[in-house]
Amino acid sequence: KAGVTQTPRYLIKTRGQQVTLSCSPISGHRSVSWYQQTPGQGLQFLFEYFSETQRNKGNFPGRFSGRQFSNSRSEMNVSTLELGDSALYLCASSLARGATQYFGPGTRLTVL
Amino acid sequence: QKEVEQDPGPLSVPEGAIVSLNCTYSNSAFQYFMWYRQYSRKGPELLMYTYSSGNKEDGRFTAQVDKSSKYISLFIRDSQPSDSATYLCAMTDGIQGAQKLVFGQGTRLTINP
Numbered sequence: 001k002a003g004v005t006q007t008p009r010y011l012i013k014t015r016g017q018q019v020t021l022s023c024s025p026i027s028g029h030r031s032v033s034w035y036q037q038t039p040g041q042g043l044q045f046l047f048e049y050f051s052e053t054q055r056n057k058g059n060f061p062g063r064f065s066g067r068q069f070s071n072s073r074s075e076m077n078v079s080t081l082e083l084g085d086s087a088l089y090l091c092a093s094s095l096a097r098g099a100t101q102y103f104g105p106g107t108r109l110t111v112l
Numbered sequence: 113q114k115e116v117e118q119d120p121g122p123l124s125v126p127e128g129a130i131v132s133l134n135c136t137y138s139n140s141a142f143q144y145f146m147w148y149r150q151y152s153r154k155g156p157e158l159l160m161y162t163y164s165s166g167n168k169e170d171g172r173f174t175a176q177v178d179k180s181s182k183y184i185s186l187f188i189r190d191s192q193p194s195d196s197a198t199y200l201c202a203m204t205d206g207i208q209g210a211q212k213l214v215f216g217q218g219t220r221l222t223i224n225p
Contacts, residue, residue, distance in 0.1 A: 004155070031211060033211050033212075033213075035213075035215075042200075042215055042216070042217045042218060043156070043200065043202075043213075043215035043218075044215075045212045045213060045214070048211040048212065050211075055211065056211055056212050058212065090155050090156070092155075094211070097211055098206060098211065100158060100161060101158075101211070101213065102157075102158070103148075103155035103156045103157065104155050105153075105154055105155045106154075106155050
């Protein structure tokens, strides 16, 4: 069974731009969570989607948003990019809420 | 103060040594405890999953949870160079925030041949 896939793997943007990252969960998995990983703050929870609804949200500004489609694929969007948004963005999927989370390889975003 | 504290290392040990990795936490609501391993340029992969206090063993890996002390550990026996990676502890209360994992900073481990 294929793992979690994330596209693109690498992205370079400039301040003020917006970006959309995509995540395809493991087949049959219905919950998708997003995390931001930086050297300074480590791995931090962004939000979780289940059945196309946001179920939980971390302490990030409103510039960070996401959505989930009927096939469980998810996208996250960051608007008005700041230098501090440079990070590895990880997506994790699980069979159901509260089940084991399996991570994708991440999208490395660099903001110049 | 962070909810989960983990010594970032780096930690360097010779091949075959026993490795001990630890995390402390402050939120007594945490009930589910995990250890993830992350290789460079890869996403974290789940190593161990433990509910509440106690020990769990899987091959060369043993996870321990002491809820009374708010302390969790991962032991690696007969360490191999392929174990060189960053190890992250993670935990959740399993209730309203079931999917919200709170991670430690990660410990970078190097096993020297």
